Amino acid sequence: MSTSTDTYRRQLVQALQAGGVPPGRIGEVVAEVESHVADTGEDPREAFGPAREYAAAVAGPPSPGSRVWLGVVLALSAACGWLIAEGVFGVVRNEPVLGLPEGWALVAGWLLWAPAVLAQLRSRPPVPDPLTGRPMTPGRGQVVLGMTVFLAALMAACWLLAALTTA
Template identity: 50%
Template structure:
């Protein structure tokens, strides 16, 4: 079966994500995806037929590397804590409370922002961009997308606390 560019791009994207999920280093991900694309371009073969599903091929490439590393858990923990604290700050602002479990909002909101920023930096530091070795073009930015959302919510919570304290003071 002849593959279309969109079909190959979709396979390559799913493979990239599957390899990323198995903690394969960015340089190796770039090599594997480039090899798949080159093979399909040269043979016209369907990537699903030639390599199996992206998840199956990622498992074969990654081998025993399946468990997330400690830094991944750290980023998840920090992002979760930041998300929880940010949500609590926003809730406290909505119901016009001045503290969360005895912690003043002027402390809790910057703490949420600090946790989110630390999670974002941790995620970005370890999920380097995947760069196509043939073109030098970035395939996918580093990880941390959900953490960036939490970071923005935390920033909004800090702004809300700042506005609330100005209004109360």
């Protein structure tokens, strides 16, 4: 499968999820696009238009519920990342964060990890392939691992930055 089809699939799945389309229906729409361009040899963008516009045409406007969940995921992830970054700087520079002992921000950040991951999983249920029934999106394990690795990398980067700027 070509890179452009892969990119298009990812964008289409994201746009349909953001539109609150049920996972089974997302699988159908994505498989239709892939099957069609495999037959015609066209670029999916050329045959179906930009992923976001095609998703809007298929799904209708995003439901208020899906927007709320997207907001919850973003807010929790942002708070989680911010607390961890501030916590790391606090620990390295030995400065309190928000008037609390610096270690607390770090702990609070990691405590937020669980609800952030749960909200992420809730807003992106696995999309089944209509032919095989197998998931065509990253599984729950990959989402959890991806977010954990990202936060660990963020922590390491902040530590490095803090150490360099404090010395």
